[in-house]
Amino acid sequence: MDTEKNELDFAARMRTAIEPARGVDDRGLRNAFASRLKQVAARPEVVPIEFDGRRIEVRRGGTLLGAAMKNGVRLMHVCGARTLCATCRVVVESGEENLTAMSATEKFSLRWHLSVSPRTRLACQARVNGPVEVEPVFPLCGELPGR
Ligand code: FES
Incomplete structure (x- = not known):
C-alpha cells in the first residue's frame, strides 16, 4: 500500500513539475535550434x-x-x-x-x-x-x- 501511495504521490509531483512547461511559447527555442542545425549543416566536416x-x-x-x-x-x-x-x-x-x-x-x-x-x-x-x-x-x- 505504501508503495502504491508513493507512486501516486510521485506521479502527482511529476504532473505539477511539467505543467508550467506546457504553456511556454517555445518559438524562440525552435528558431535557435533550426539555426543551429543550419550552422552544423554548413560545417565542411x-x-x-x-x-x-x-x-x-x-x-x-x-x-x-x-x-x-x-x-x-x-x-x-x-x-x-x-x-x-x-x-x-x-x-x-x-x-x-x-x-x-x-x-x-x-x-x-x-x-x-x-x-x-x-x-x-x-x-x-x-x-x-x-x-x-x-x-x-x-x-x-x-x-x-x-x-
Ligand atoms: S555489421 Fe557489417 S557485416 Fe556485420
Whole structure:
C-alpha cells in the first residue's frame, strides 16, 4: 500500500513539475535550434545523408553504420562491423561516388552473401565523403516490414 501511495504521490509531483512547461511559447527555442542545425549543416566536416527516408547528418569520413547508430536509425549489425554477417547491407539510391571505394574484405563478404553489386554496400565499411541516399536491405530493428 505504501508503495502504491508513493507512486501516486510521485506521479502527482511529476504532473505539477511539467505543467508550467506546457504553456511556454517555445518559438524562440525552435528558431535557435533550426539555426543551429543550419550552422552544423554548413560545417565542411558534416555531411547530410538520407537513410531510409530520414535526413541525418554525419561526420565526414565516418561509416554509414556509425551515422545510423548515432542518429537513432536501428540498422542491424549482428557481427559488430567485422564484415562477417552482411546484415548491415544497404542499397545506395544516389551518391555512390561520395562513399569510399569497396575494400577487398567488403567485396569478399558481399560475394559470400551473393550481393555483389555496385549499389549494395556494407554500412559498417562504407565511409561517407558527401551527400548520399541509402536504404537498408533488412528491416530496421524493432520495425516490421510494410509499416
Ligand atoms: S555489421 Fe556485420 S557485416 Fe557489417
